[in-house]
Amino acid sequence: MSIFKKKENKTIIAVLSGKGGTGKTLVSVNLACVIPGAVYADCDVEEPNGHLFFKPINLKTKEIGILIPSINEEKCTGCTKCVEFCKFNALAYVGRVMVFEEICHYCGGCTIVCPEKAITEVNLNIGKVVIGDSEGTRIISGFLNVGSVSGVPIIKDIQKQIKEEEHTVIVDCPPGSACAVMESVQSSDYCILVAEPTIFGSHNLDMVYKLVTLFKKPCGVILNKCDGNENPSKEYCIRNNIEIIAEIPYDSELSDINGNGEIAARVSQKYKDIFMNIAEKIPKVK
Amino acid sequence: MNKYKKLLILSGKGGTGKTTVACAFINLAQAKAYADCDVDAPNLHLVCKQSQDSTNTDYYGLQKAHIDPEKCTGCGLCTKYCRFDAIYSKENKYFVDPFSCEGCSVCEFVCPASAIFMKDSITGEMMLYSRPSLFSTACLKMGSGNSGKLVSAVKKQLYDNLDKGCEIVVIDGSPGIGCPVIASISGVDMVLIVAEPSVSGISDMERIIDTSNRFGVLIAVCVNKYDTNIPNTLKIEKYCHNNNIPFIGKIPYDKMAVYATNRGISIVSMDCASGEAVKNIYTKTLEIINKA
Amino acid sequence: MKIAIPVDEKNENSRICVSYGRAPYYMIFDSDSAKVEFVQNTAADSAGGAGIKAAQLLVNHKVNILITERCGQNAADVLIAGNIKIYRATKALVMDNLKAFLQGELEELSDIHPGYHGHKN
Structure with missing residues (x-):
């Protein structure tokens, strides 16, 4: 064949x-x-x-890789909209926004809800495909x-x-x-x-x-x-x-x-x- | 802290x-209460028969998105923003694939027509048997996650319904080392590890010991099918010795164990080598847990 | 100074809850006013990240001290950022732990376990 x-x-x-x-x-x-x-x-x-x-x-x-949030602290006003939006509790606000990468489901929600456009996404490597x-x-x-x-x-x-x-x-x-x-x-x-x-x-x-x-x-x-x-x-x-x-x-x-x-x-x-x-x-x- | 002892396998x-070991212990202890925390593939109910039907309750996980077809204008923004390919369109209407939806609610946020809402979704079912013994178990629905939380719920269901006279609770744990295992370990008095004499079995055992140590629980190790690889069994024994962990027995490979299991009876109810070995392990386990 | 302790029930006779992140309530004792309040833990039902959300709740309530049997890494990160000190509970009942703390008998919790997050599969 x-x-x-x-x-x-x-x-x-x-x-x-x-x-x-x-x-x-x-x-x-x-x-x-x-x-x-x-x-x-x-x-x-x-x-x-x-x-x-x-x-x-x-x-x-x-x-x-996946896209996870990165906070621009100069733009962040501490409104905590992102923390409230995140259904996975991957964000916390204690004087600044803390991101817990391993809990993040990379839905992109925080970047959309941020009124200051203070959140961008960066690549996080999670593994590889080998052929x-x-x-x-x-x-x-x-x-x-x-x-x-x-x-x-x-x-x-x-x-x-x-x-x-x-x-x-x-x-x-x-x-x-x-x-x-x-x-x-x-x-x-x-x-x-x-x-x-x-x-x-x-x-x-x-x-x-x-x-x-x-x-x-x-x-x-x-x-x-x-x-x-x-x-x-x-x-x-x-x-x-x-x-x-x-x-x-x-x-x-x-x-x-x-x-x-x-x-x-x-x-x-x-x-x-x-x-x-x-x-x-x-x-x-x- | 508690009158009754909680043993996790x-x-x-x-x-x-x-x-198989959990079932044997339940028989030997005549345990009045036990639980199966392997919610991804529960098996204990197959060998620990209950005479009555269970009381079942739905278990809810993360909410999932739903689209109201009346309100949907077919703009497609939801599909554009969904990172999980969970929204598909048919004849200019949009629908959520519940298996792919992660419940992030981004679609609900971006929908200009307010056509999307989040709704509780049933991700599993909890079962509680009360006769002849109290038995708490659960099963996740296909494609559902969050088993750690369900494991906690299974244990809570057991503890909440315990009789005062209960002395020992036997819990069949979850496989792996992830979140469900942590949820299994939390709050128990002792962990008995059933190790397999293979290279991967040894590495699994070391990881569980490491995890259990963080919770400050008592730990003991036994080996199943020890005679299938004597050198590896010796390695496990040595590891336990070096790390001050009680090594409390070796169970031989035994065809009778399969025979018994397939008939839904415990190996300790039969006259067989594996049953005898488990009886000894049980005695030693009691010594350890009761000293504490 | 505000001291928080995870509890199983909404009363002063309650036991301490073994799970910090998934405790149904926190008892918060204010040493300045000597008043006790019970706060519902809105993080208890979270599918994942309960420890983080619970820590956020304590930060928002301006808590200074947390007494618990154990605590995960992620939650500890938030608590530490919020200047909350974590002490190890040694007693079964919530009030016994509070007394022990006020008498200086409790030690700071040193072994934080790694984050075992509520993951997807």
Whole structure:
């Protein structure tokens, strides 16, 4: 297959799980490896791990910043309109206006309400987006600086990048179902939900499944760490008529490969085949 | 200060067995009151079964913007000023996407037609069970934030409804190290950390110990699935020893634990290795918390 | 001199509230007039930044001393800028803390914990 696939063949696949540790990154990384020309995008900006496996080269880095207020104390008359307006309590007035950067939601409200035009906005770096290459797979990773509050601006930048890509994109989403995940789900064509074989796993699966159905996205489930015993997540899928794309057995070989930071589909023919099979089951949505 | 003791169980990431340990403690202590502070993904109710339905109350977070379609003139200023791409237009009318709205109220301020107003939004639900035990829990709605405040509300709901005779309160904490964890720690007597013998597990543990220390609470550490990585378990033991933190037990990896969990029963109700280990940890925890 | 203490209830028998920023009320004692007033903490319901807003409230009430069990960094920044000194509470009841302070038994709060702000996710 040519790597210069047509744009119509582009599918954005979001990989999700209710909690961390289910194997979401394992699935995303390996799928990106076996789909020719695929792009891997790591939106788990608080704990990006995909790059540890891909070890991408030819890196291009883009710094991501937000706009936070800066007070011109000569113009400020101490009217405190900005303090009263700020819904996030990021400003205080004690003889001068104090700005608490890490609480600021960069809404720009204070600059608008200031009657003296004493507030301007300055850039505050919150992280970066790094694009690189790993054996022909494009790797996009977002990194949120430690201490910065919200990774949403970084995820939005990655989403922009994803839109420009010409090939299938595998999006490794943050865990949970908070705002950061919704950004990723909203812009996807298909969602893969990764679940563990416990009742906690099925309960967390229920949460992400509800999120995916809220946005009316087609989806399928990959059951990970299957040990041959009962699997409440599988029962959940059957009960709710959700397609099970694959069942990945618990395998110490796989956890060793993974633990060493290697990609199973690259070092093991067995796993290459397993993930090729999974890739074929994903519908071409567009 | 308080007659009853408040024990909080914490771990860094999810999946370390925190809830399993919490459930075991609740059984062993025959705790009359407990709470689940993992409001992003509450799990304790799955294993600590209650015989009655809960009393539910809506939980309100930040207000969100609403546009009155009658008053909206379609000028589009709100979209221009919104930094969160939360306002979209359809047939010359403007609408708020509640998932993207951060509640900053800039749109309300700039709207020349006074068509935009801020309204309370339900961001979660609190549940209180009273039989056979008092159990306070909550769940955030999808895409909602502010879980720290909800955690405080869950604890308050528990304390406000306590019986006089209550001796120990067990609280299943939130994962991570952020705001919800701080809200969990605030006001408890003791933190029991369930650590995982992995590199990231150790770093998570160190961060929680650091945070707990600031609150001046008692701290003890136990390791779950210790036999999956003995060298790392030894590292945790050594760390605790060097930092004067009681290391009070090791729980082995146990298939029976999964079996028990999937049936909604506690590991201490079964004859299994992990259950025995948790019983010992429980005894040591009581010694520490009752001495204080 | 005005002394503020976070309290759970609006009376002099109240316990001190463990949470400074989210206390429902502050008891403010004016040592010049020896009068006590209770001020509702409008910051208590804030989704985030409650400590900052509460500090602003105390600054606006021209408080000189805050007695509390703990205090976050952001709030402390505002309090210090407003020349409010922070003392560590050692007793359960609000009045016992006030007495202890007036007798010079309380120490200044030295360990301010880093700001754990009410963030978005």
